[in-house]
Amino acid sequence: MSSKESLSQTFTEKAKLVSAFVTEIASEEEALSHVLDLCGKKEACQLLVSGCERDLSEKAENLCDAKQSKIIAAPGLKKDLYKKLEAKCKKSGFECIDSGLRDHLAGVDIGFTFADYGIAETGTLMIDCPSEDLRLATMVSEYHICILPKSKIRKDSYSIEKMMLTRMNKTPDYMAYVTGASRTADIERVLALGVHGPLELHILLLED
Amino acid sequence: MQKAKNLKEYREELHESLDNDFLRTTLDNFAVAYRAGRANAFKDIDVRALIREIADSKDDATARFDELYKQFKANAEASGAHVHFAKDADEANAIIAGIAKASDCKKIVKSKSMTAEETLLNHALEDEGLEVVETDLGEWIIQLRHEGPSHMVMPAIHLSRYQVGDLFSEVTGKKQDAEIEKLVKVARRELRQKYVEADMGITGANFAVAETGGIGLVTNEGNARLVTTLPRVHVALMGMDKIIPSLHDALRILKVLPRNATGQAITSYVTWITGANECATGTDGKKEIHYVIMDNGRSEMSKDPLFSQVNRCVRCGACANVCPVYRLVGGHKMGHIYIGAIGLILTYFFHGKDKARNLIQNCINCEACKDVCAGGIDLPRLIKEIHARIQDEEGHPLPSLLLSKVLKNRKLFHTLLRTAKWAQKPVESEGFIRHLPMILGKEHGFKALPAIAEKPFRDRWPDIRPNIANPKHRVALFSGCVQDFVYPEQMEAAVRVFEANDVSMEYPMEQSCCGLPVQMMGEMKASRDVAVQNLRAFETGDYDYVITLCASCAAHLKHNYPKLMKDSPSLTLKAQQFADKVIDYSSFVHDVLKVKAEDFKKTDIKATYHAPCHLCRGLDVHDAPRELIETGGMEYVECDEEEVCCGFGGTFSMKFPELSSELLRKKLDNVEATGAEVLLTDCPGCIMQLRGGLKTKGSSIQVRHVAEVLADNKK
Numbered sequence: 001m002s003s004k005e006s007l008s009q010t011f012t013e014k015a016k017l018v019s020a021f022v023t024e025i026a027s028e029e030e031a032l033s034h035v036l037d038l039c040g041k042k043e044a045c046q047l048l049v050s051g052c053e054r055d056l057s058e059k060a061e062n063l064c065d066a067k068q069s070k071i072i073a074a075p076g077l078k079k080d081l082y083k084k085l086e087a088k089c090k091k092s093g094f095e096c097i098d099s100g101l102r103d104h105l106a107g108v109d110i111g112f113t114f115a116d117y118g119i120a121e122t123g124t125l126m127i128d129c130p131s132e133d134l135r136l137a138t139m140v141s142e143y144h145i146c147i148l149p150k151s152k153i154r155k156d157s158y159s160i161e162k163m164m165l166t167r168m169n170k171t172p173d174y175m176a177y178v179t180g181a182s183r184t185a186d187i188e189r190v191l192a193l194g195v196h197g198p199l200e201l202h203i204l205l206l207e208d
Numbered sequence: 209m210q211k212a213k214n215l216k217e218y219r220e221e222l223h224e225s226l227d228n229d230f231l232r233t234t235l236d237n238f239a240v241a242y243r244a245g246r247a248n249a250f251k252d253i254d255v256r257a258l259i260r261e262i263a264d265s266k267d268d269a270t271a272r273f274d275e276l277y278k279q280f281k282a283n284a285e286a287s288g289a290h291v292h293f294a295k296d297a298d299e300a301n302a303i304i305a306g307i308a309k310a311s312d313c314k315k316i317v318k319s320k321s322m323t324a325e326e327t328l329l330n331h332a333l334e335d336e337g338l339e340v341v342e343t344d345l346g347e348w349i350i351q352l353r354h355e356g357p358s359h360m361v362m363p364a365i366h367l368s369r370y371q372v373g374d375l376f377s378e379v380t381g382k383k384q385d386a387e388i389e390k391l392v393k394v395a396r397r398e399l400r401q402k403y404v405e406a407d408m409g410i411t412g413a414n415f416a417v418a419e420t421g422g423i424g425l426v427t428n429e430g431n432a433r434l435v436t437t438l439p440r441v442h443v444a445l446m447g448m449d450k451i452i453p454s455l456h457d458a459l460r461i462l463k464v465l466p467r468n469a470t471g472q473a474i475t476s477y478v479t480w481i482t483g484a485n486e487c488a489t490g491t492d493g494k495k496e497i498h499y500v501i502m503d504n505g506r507s508e509m510s511k512d513p514l515f516s517q518v519n520r521c522v523r524c525g526a527c528a529n530v531c532p533v534y535r536l537v538g539g540h541k542m543g544h545i546y547i548g549a550i551g552l553i554l555t556y557f558f559h560g561k562d563k564a565r566n567l568i569q570n571c572i573n574c575e576a577c578k579d580v581c582a583g584g585i586d587l588p589r590l591i592k593e594i595h596a597r598i599q600d601e602e603g604h605p606l607p608s609l610l611l612s613k614v615l616k617n618r619k620l621f622h623t624l625l626r627t628a629k630w631a632q633k634p635v636e637s638e639g640f641i642r643h644l645p646m647i648l649g650k651e652h653g654f655k656a657l658p659a660i661a662e663k664p665f666r667d668r669w670p671d672i673r674p675n676i677a678n679p680k681h682r683v684a685l686f687s688g689c690v691q692d693f694v695y696p697e698q699m700e701a702a703v704r705v706f707e708a709n710d711v712s713m714e715y716p717m718e719q720s721c722c723g724l725p726v727q728m729m730g731e732m733k734a735s736r737d738v739a740v741q742n743l744r745a746f747e748t749g750d751y752d753y754v755i756t757l758c759a760s761c762a763a764h765l766k767h768n769y770p771k772l773m774k775d776s777p778s779l780t781l782k783a784q785q786f787a788d789k790v791i792d793y794s795s796f797v798h799d800v801l802k803v804k805a806e807d808f809k810k811t812d813i814k815a816t817y818h819a820p821c822h823l824c825r826g827l828d829v830h831d832a833p834r835e836l837i838e839t840g841g842m843e844y845v846e847c848d849e850e851e852v853c854c855g856f857g858g859t860f861s862m863k864f865p866e867l868s869s870e871l872l873r874k875k876l877d878n879v880e881a882t883g884a885e886v887l888l889t890d891c892p893g894c895i896m897q898l899r900g901g902l903k904t905k906g907s908s909i910q911v912r913h914v915a916e917v918l919a920d921n922k923k
Contacts, residue, residue, distance in 0.1 A: 014473065057380045057398060102488055105404050105438070122474040132437065132486040139433050157459045164480070165455055168420045171287035172483030172494070174437075179474050182430035184392060186346035186364055187372050189238060192392040195345055196399065197430025197477070 007120045007153040008205060015123030018180030019193065020201045028081055031147050031204050036088050038143060038202065039072055039110050071095045071104060073141060074112040075133035085112070101136035111141025111198070115178075116167075117160045118153040124179040125203065126160055128167050135174055144198040146178070149208040209356050210544045210555070210563040218566035219864065225537040226866060230368050235535045238365070240849075242529045245471025246580070258464055263584040265460065266520040269452045270510050276418040276451050277501065283421025287483025289497040297558075300502045301332035304410070304443055307498050308338055311441050313408035317399075319425070319432035320344035321412025322360055322523055323445050323502065325545050326558055329410070340410075341402045343431040345395050352379060358539030360525035360547050361469045366538050399431070409435035413446040414465070414522070415458035416499065422482030423450075423499065424458050426465060428475045436481060440490040443498045444481075448506045449519040461522050464582045469524040505557040514593060518557070520583025521550050527577035527587055532853045533570055536870050542570065549577035549587040556594045561601070568595045570864065572857035572871075573728060574821035589771070595730035604731065611726055612734030618720040618741060622664075625693045629660040640903060652862075654869035655900030658694050665696035669715045672703060679712035681800065684751040686742075686765065686790075688758040689721045690892035698757055698892060701919035702793060706755075708922060709801045718745035722761040727768070728859045736772045743769070743782055754789045755796050757915055759891040760858065762792040763826030792823060793915050794890050798832035798839075808841040808921040815842040815917070816884035818875065818898060819851040820891035833890055833914050840914075841921040842886070848878040856897035872901045879909065887911045 001009070012022045025031050074085055075098045082098055089096035097104070113134060115125040125146055129135040138144055154160050157177075167173055182197030193199055212218035225231060269276060281291040294300035308316070316338055318324065330340045330351065342351040346364035350357060352375055357363030364372070373386035376394050384394055411432050415424035423444055425432045436442050452458060466472040487495035509515045528534045528548025543551030544563045552571060556564035568591060577587045599608070614621045635642045640656040665687050683706070691699050706713055723738035742765075746754060756762045766787045773779035797803055815837050823829050837844040855861060855871025875898070879887050887902075887909055889895060899911040 017473075018476070057382075102438075105400065107400075124474055130485055132488055135433070135437055139430060139437065157462065158456070161455055161459060165420070168422055168455070168480065168482045171421075172485040173422070173480070174482075174485045175480040176433065177474065177478035177480075178476070180476050182428070183476050184345050184429050185470070186344070186349070186362060186429075187367070187388045187391060188234065188369055189241075189362065189365065190369075190388045192389055195392055195396055195429040195431070196343065196434055 004150055004153070007155065008150045010120040011118050011123055011153050012205065013123070014120065015180070015203055018123060020123060020180045020203050022203045022205060024205045024207065026207050028147070028206070029084075031206065032081075032085050032088055034204060035072065035085070035110060035112050035145055036092055036094075038145065039070055039094055040092060042070075042109055042143060069093075069095050071097060071108040072110045072112060073097050073101055073104065073108040073133075073137040075099055075101065075137050076113060076129075076131060099133050101133045101140065105140055108137070108141050109143065111137035111144045113138055113144070113146050115146050115148040116152065117163060118148045119157055119160065119177070120153055121156040122179055124157075124177045126164070126175065126177055128173065128175045130172060130174050135176075138176065138178065139197055141198050142194075143200045143202060144178070145202040145204065147204045147206050149206045151208050209540065210567055212566050215566050215569065215863075219866065222537050222541055222864070222866060225541050226870060228538075231366050231538050232536070234365060235538060239529070239535045242471060246468065246526070249467035249471045249473055253463070255464070258460070259582060259584045262461055262464060262522070262582060263517070263520050265452065265457045266449075266583055267517070269457070270449070270516050270519040272453070273448060273451065273510065276453055277448070279418040280416055280421055280451055283418070284483075284499055285421070287421050288494065289421065289484055289499055292498060292500045294500055294502040294504070296504045297327035297502070300327050300445060300500050300504070301329055303500050304329065304445065305333055305336045305338070307441065307443055308333070308336070308408055311408070311496060313441055314338060315402075315406045316340045316408045316410055317402050317406040317435050317439060318342050318347070318410040319412070319427065319435040320347050320363070321410070321445055322546065323412050323447050324410065325357060326504065327445070327502070329445065341399070341406075343399050343402065343435060344429060345392065348395060348399065349375065356540065356545055358547065359528060360523055366540065403434045403438045406439040408441040408443065409439040410443045410445065411435055413444045413450050413499075415461065416446055416451045416501070417455050417458055418451060419454045420482050422480060424462075425479040425481070426462065426475050427477050427479070430477055433477060433479055436479065437487070440487055441496045441498070443500060445500045445502065447502055447504070449521070451501070461582070465522050465524050468526040468580065468582045509557055515557075515590060517583070517585050518550070518553055518590065520585055522582050524582050526580045526582065530576040530580050532574060532576065532855075532871055533572055533867060536867055543567070549591065550585070553587065553590050553594060556598075561598050564594065565598055568598060570867075572853055572855070572860045572867075574853040574857065575825040576821070576853070579825045589768075592727060592730065593732070596732040599730045608726070608729040608731055611729065612731040615721050615723070615726055616734055616737045618718070621720065625660060625664070625689070629662070632659055640900070651865040651869075654865065654872065654904060655897060656903040657900060658896055660693055661696050663696065665692045665699045666715065666717060668696055668700065672700060673713070673715070674703065674707040676707065676710055676712040678710060680710040681752050682712050682750065683753045683755050684714045684716060684746055684749055686719060686722070686746075686754055686756040686761060687715070688756060688761040688892065690896065691757055695892050695895065695913070698913040698915055701913065702755070702757055702915040704919045705797065705803075705915065705922060708807075709803065711801070714749050714751065716745040716749065720745075722764045724760055724764040724768075725858050727764070728857075739769050739772050739783070740779065743779065743786055746786060747782065751789060753791050753796060753800070754786065755791055755793060757793045757890070757913060758893065759792055759820035759823035759826065760893055762790055763822035766790040766827065792827055792829060792890060793913075794823070794833035794836055795827070795829050797918065798836050803836075803839060803918075805839050805841070807923055808839065808918070809923055810841045811921060813842045813886055814845050814882075814884045815886040815888050816845045816847040816879060816882040817850055818847070818854055818879070818887060818889040818894055820889055820894050821853050823890050824851045833888070836914055836918065837888060840918045842917065845882045845884045847882045847884075849874070854894050854897050856893045858893060861897065868897075872897055876901050876905065876907070880907065885909060886917065888914050888917060890914055
């Protein structure tokens with residue numbers, strides 16, 4: 001097995017351990033279909049996100065009411081890829097945005113992004129997100145879908161240390177390691193996914 | 209939180225926890241699950257080497273603080289952040305309140321920060337009329353309940369889903385079911401609007417990286433990311449100990465922190481913030497960032513040659529996770545604000561000796577914390593040192609003064625023990641005392657106390673001393689008080705096996721108590737005096753080994769004697785040479801004598817084992833005694849939680865009988881579940897505790913020293 005393949009295998013194994021969904025894809029086009037497909041299958045935000053069936057205080061409910069249609073947020077995508085996504089969304093009746101995430105703090109259905117690196121040892125995505133919209137897309141989305149090119153997977157955090165430093169030195173910078181979905185065990189140590197961040201993390205491993 | 213004025217009140221508070229069934233079950237389950245989770249998380253990693261590296265790098269950072277702080281500040285300011293230094297908690301709170309005022313902030317969202325708990329920041333900000341909302345689920349829950357955290361990583365571990373359900377019903381004004389999945393979603397939605405409204409976000413920091421001027425945050429829920437993104441002002445409050453030289457140092461700590469905290473390979477999120485990043489609602493589209501670096505007792509620790517290692521702490525909470533006392537009483541009783549072993553120490557430095565006085569005595573010295581600490585901090589030793597300091601400053605309690613006076617005079621001590629033998633005569637039966645001595649109350653009734661032996665080992669020695677014609681090893685025996693005066697037959701058993709293996713033995717008569725009991729009571733001076741006597745007693749002979757059958761004596765002689773002599777260079781060398789020769793019984797027989805199965809009769813006896821704390825952790829001996837059981841002709845049956853403390857802890861069991869008896873109960877339940885007829889161990893203190901407990905229970909299980917069964921089965 002090539003080292004690229006073995007890193008990709010370790011990465012997949014470790015990411016699945018923390019309940020990330022990992023899918024291999026052959027092209028960016030395939031990624032778009034995957035995104036549209038997931039968005040279609042996913043329950044509407046009002047129901048799923050935050051347990052809209054739960055009664056809440058008035059203020060919290062009002063915020064939730066602000067969101068009506070299914071939204072895909074994809075800031076930070078290359079222009080041509082975003083155009084293709086936008087066209088597909090239109091056909092399916094989804095709203096597609098690449099900016100103004102602050103108007104959607106109740107949540108978006110899908111945040112669609114690229115990762116800069118993957119860390120095989122822990123199944124971690126490294127996402128450099130100095131842009132606020134990109135950052136928010138990875139935080140307020142219910143499903144975070146992230147493309148990780150296989151060639152960008154490294155053994156451990158030490159092996160991307162230099163790349164991290166280069167980015168950090170270009171201040172200001174905001175960078176994230178993302179491993180699995182948002183989680184808590186604060187009540188009786190029972191694991192629950194989707195506290196403040198995404199309920200699901202989908203990683204699309206791109207053959208490159 | 210510590211409110212008790214004296215030890216009696218503190219013990220009353222401990223009883224509240226002991227009576228809390230939910231807490232007890234939760235912490236029991238956690239202790240067992242954590243042990244397995246941590247082992248699994250570290251399974252392909254050389255954890256000891258990693259911990260050593262962290263310790264070295266943190267020690268280096270502590271020593272170079274001034275230089276690193278300067279570098280951090282310069283880099284942070286160059287990237288548009290503001291850096292403040294606060295000498296204490298009040299100053300830190302005032303700085304943050306001042307920032308809120310200057311930037312016209314009214315509503316604040318916070319992510320979890322132990323440093324903010326330390327300064328009671330929320331109260332200070334609320335007093336200024338600001339609204340502060342915790343967003344970490346556990347922190348939010350305890351904030352709503354007006355409580356402090358009961359664990360550094362899982363602050364609401366003491367609460368049940370029902371309590372949280374009731375609380376959330378109150379908060380939302382609507383009835384909420386006690387289903388965890390749903391309660392989490394309620395928090396998600398209720399708190400989302402708080403982020404939207406807030407104009408300031410407050411976080412702690414796990415790392416402040418000098419080479420970049422940025423910080424790192426290690427979280428699971430994703431709240432810290434929202435807290436540092438949505439509000440236009442971000443304040444990060446951190447202790448000076450968070451400043452480290454490089455990103456590499458942070459990545460190294462990150463390899464241990466989550467694994468040690470919760471058994472996770474890494475947390476869901478690690479957020480790296482460097483400089484005033486983009487923020488749509490900020491001035492010029494940029495965020496206003498403030499780093500508040502706080503001293504509050506840390507520089508005092510840094511300057512102390514012994515306590516500077518406390519700065520290595522990465523706040524993983526592992527020392528509480530493995531602490532048998534924490535497991536019984538929970539974090540509200542096993543800490544003030546910081547919890548667990550490190551909490552006992554930090555309370556003294558951050559919150560003063562009034563809060564630490566009772567707390568500091570609640571360490572059974574089992575070394576489980578030291579064994580897992582991410583920074584390799586010698587926690588039990590530091591706890592004892594603080595105990596001693598407080599006593600030196602405030603005066604020593606009478607019992608501890610008396611004991612140290614007596615121990616310093618070996619002849620007096622031994623005469624008292626001999627006198628006690630006569631005093632106990634009327635109440636003695638089958639090696640136990642029938643009635644508890646008057647000075648002990650009812651709560652000590654959970655175990656029968658042993659009687660003092662007819663004739664101590666030192667008086668038997670001249671008659672039994674074997675003559676070895678061609679010795680293979682020359683050793684000295686260190687009996688310790690218990691085997692000398694209570695269980696001399698254990699020493700005799702060892703002598704028989706040694707004799708059969710051509711070991712020539714000496715028993716230096718001037719030896720006394722090893723000194724651990726007085727050290728446990730915070731009597732460092734007496735501990736040192738006794739140690740010097742023992743060093744003198746053993747210095748004349750030319751021995752290959754100094755053998756003791758008591759794991760606690762062995763660990764104390766080996767590890768603490770050189771430390772106790774550190775102020776006297778000539779004695780340090782002597783103590784080190786002595787310590788190098790010290791070996792426990794099982795290791796000597798197994799590793800040095802290498803006894804063989806054919807030397808022993810085969811029996812069909814099933815034996816289980818209790819691993820004394822000071823053998824398995826103190827000396828890192830694990831396989832030797834268990835293999836000896838099989839070699840010695842018995843069948844070894846593994847016991848659940850074999851390496852967990854039996855609750856003796858020397859003087860601890862006298863001071864906290866209610867805790868000692870609970871630990872013993874658990875231990876004996878596990879022992880009985882094995883179906884073994886014999887329980888073996890390597891420490892007379894443990895034997896005293898275990899035998900006493902089984903006798904009171906009316907159990908038929910025999911408790912014996914490994915040395916005794918080997919002598920019995922010897923062909």
